């Protein structure tokens with residue numbers, strides 16, 4: 446069974462690494478936070494002392510880091526894992542990062558003779574802990590096929606989106622669409638209510654009419670109609686507004702680079718940036734409802 450190095454054991458990485466250890470892999474855990482490493486060890490991983498100790502015995506390296514700059518540093522920095530990996534090591538970066546950095550790091554891996562894919566996820570911390578994440582992968586068919594048996598342990602739906610970086614493209618395009626239909630759904634519920642239609646009645650009609658969408662039927666931003674949605678739990682995150690803003694910023698940068706027009710995404714980013722400026726970006730992303738209907742709590 447392949448030995449796996451896992452780097453970045455935060456909210457997502459801890460659950461993912463734990464599932465790999467539970468499946469019987471030796472998982473060599475590395476993080477700049479010792480507390481994160483302790484938690485991983487308690488979940489069955491082995492503490493690695495440094496990048497060399499994590500990676501040298503590994504057949505597969507999985508990373509789950511905050512942003513592009515961390516990914517670049519961990520892979521290709523002076524003390525980066527490329528320097529310590531043995532020939533034939535497979536790299537899987539599951540972080541959500543900018544498309545350009547994902548492509549650059551994968552091309553550096555390939556230039557050194559390694560196989561690497563980008564494999565960002567959706568499904569949140571609950572999906573990471575339960576092993577039910579969706580993975581969107583970019584890279585060669587051969588690298589994807591090798592990665593699949595490892596990803597299958599951490600996820601339920603695994604997609605090959607095409608060449609290097611295409612996993613990130615799928616992720617940010619999807620989340621851009623999610624932000625847009627979430628905001629549209631909030632506006633519709635707010636307008637209906639202001640005009641005298643209660644949330645449940647509007648839901649019953651619109652969820653079976655042409656306004657129906659995932660934000661409405663699985664994650665309704667108006668309290669009431671969908672009991673499991675964060676709106677019924679004081680908009681406690683789920684998927685924080687800060688995370689959505691991060692993804693919208695990645696989408697904006699990618700759109701500028703590709704000369705793609707994204708007028709609604711630009712407006713969505715401005716609204717989530719307002720949540721950030723108000724210090725409310727720790728709330729769930731559906732709390733944009735409260736920005737729109739003017740009920741954000743005082744801090």
Ligand code: NAD
Nearest residue numbers: 453454455456457458476477478481510511540541569570
């Ligand atoms: P997190 O901040 O909780 O975890 C990141 C971990 O990386 C931290 O433990 C940090 O100490 C570690 N780290 C940072 N730099 C490091 C370095 N140089 N070497 C070793 N470790 C380092 O973040 P998270 O919520 O786990 O998210 C990770 C990634 O997954 C992000 O790209 C995020 O956008 C994406 N994501 C998160 C969610 C979610 O719901 N949290 C959902 C989908 C995707």
